[in-house]
Amino acid sequence: MTVSLRGTREVRDTYQIFRLTGLLDAFSEPVFRKVIGNYIDDGPKNIVLVLAQIDFIDSSGLGALVQLVKKAQTGGGTLQIVTNPRVTQTVKLVRLEKFLSLQPSVDAALENLKK
Template identity: 60%
Template sequence: MTVSLRGTREVRKNCQVFHLLGQLDAFSEPTFQKVVLSHAKETSHLILDLSQIDFIDSSGLGALVRIAKHLEGTKGTLQIVSNPRVTQTVKMVRLEKFLKLKNSLEEALKDIQ
């Protein structure tokens, strides 16, 4: 059995950055959401670096929406560093305006002041 999603977390200034690779799917989504939301208590500004994600399905998108809504409710922010595959999937379900997609980590960090 392989792990479909792996990642690391780094704390920067006033935000946390999660660098993820693999697949954000129905198998990995419950743990992914639980881990991210547990760390959201430490700071309300999160960046999810999905630039190395190979695949995202509706479960993964659902988790991103739930995390974004949670942070909205706590006056926090969520920035998502995307890649063409993730961007295409997000646009397919018309969530690109709700989920703040960025082209690079530098761009995402710039938007957190």
């Protein structure tokens, strides 16, 4: 990713988990969107983004999340977002909490994939 955004990727049979730390902002967004988008293309199509350690998200980051959700859905998958209070507050300000499928934990996100 970038200096302001770091992450790890874990691949399972039917899903991928990305654990991110740092800032999801205008600076990191282009690389974030491209990298995650490529992994959605490569599969598996179900994605869990763990943003619990994200310190800041701006409108560019929110836009990237919306684009990635649409990309996952178009490919027949889903994108679940594990969040923290700061990210949740920002998402709720723009009323995207249902569309972005915010989850309180990785376990909840994985359980939601089974539905």
